[in-house]
Amino acid sequence: MKKEIAVIGLGRFGGSIVMELSEMDAEVLVIDTDEARVNEYQEYYSEGIIGDSTDEAMLKSIGIHNYDNVIVAIGDNIQASILTTLILKDLGVEKVTAKAQNAYHGRVLEKIGADIVVHPERDMGRRIAHRLVSSAVVEYLEVSSSHSIIEYSANLKLENKRINDLNLKDKFGISIIAINRDNDIIVSPDGQITILTGDILILIGSDAQLNNFENTMERLK
Template identity: 60%
Template structure:
């Protein structure tokens, strides 16, 4: 059964979510208070609505509780973001994801019941920092406050060694969960798998351990 989503706030972040969901063949209702922004998505979303989402009656009339997932991506108005989230949870929405503007905003969102809190600006900042610090780091995805997932290009002392020879788990407390090799992905690679030039290692671990490993790679 096709999932149905509501995206509230059609700025750069919310707009990109609408487009991506539509590319994935999801049904999307797009909401914003700004008529011009709403008009921009008339031909993209299944339905668009101009509404003040801090008005409980407006959200009731839209029927947001009937959707599978609501994404709140309201821009700089933290008060509107919080009020909207409170109303959505009180109306019984199944899943609510909210964009946080700051760590304090995130704490409040978690306390009022947001199911998922995302930090797009902070996460993108971390990605960029890691990418420019190391040519080996291709992508950096934060999984929690302490753990991240990294895609790293094989290089230096990693080349032509088996996983058991490198012993990265024991030395750095990191796990190589997959290896991208050309068009193939080796999931849960065998300890005797040899790292080849051109391989991309998908690693998971604590941020402090990943940072330590990146430093070793840079200095190698």
């Protein structure tokens, strides 16, 4: 059975989600006040509505509570984002994912019941910063407000050494949770495994611990 997902707001963030959901064969409903935007993405959704998402009667009439997930991707109108999220939860939508413009907006969204709050601009900024500071960082993923996962390309200081000998847990407080070796994922690698040239280490730790590791590796180059 296909997932039924509604996306409210068709800016760059909302539009990109709609296109990805289409690739994943989901049933997608889109809502936006701008007719041009609704028309722009018409090949990617099942149903499009030109309307105001703060209109509770409209949301109720389309049965918004029946959708598996509703994504509030409204751009610059923070008031509309908050009010829409509040209405969705009042109407019984099981899972609401909302985009936050800033930290304060995110806290408000959490307070009024958003199940997932995303910070795309902040997260992209952090991802770019990590790549700029450390050339070995392939990818960065925030898992909480204080902990993250990074994909780190093994350098000369790590290659040809066993995981146990690296002692990353004691030295930096971080853990290797997987290794990407030629697109073959080694999950929870044994401490006796030797790091090879080309390995990508998937590391988890606090932001401070990961930053310390990255900076130390850069200095040792």
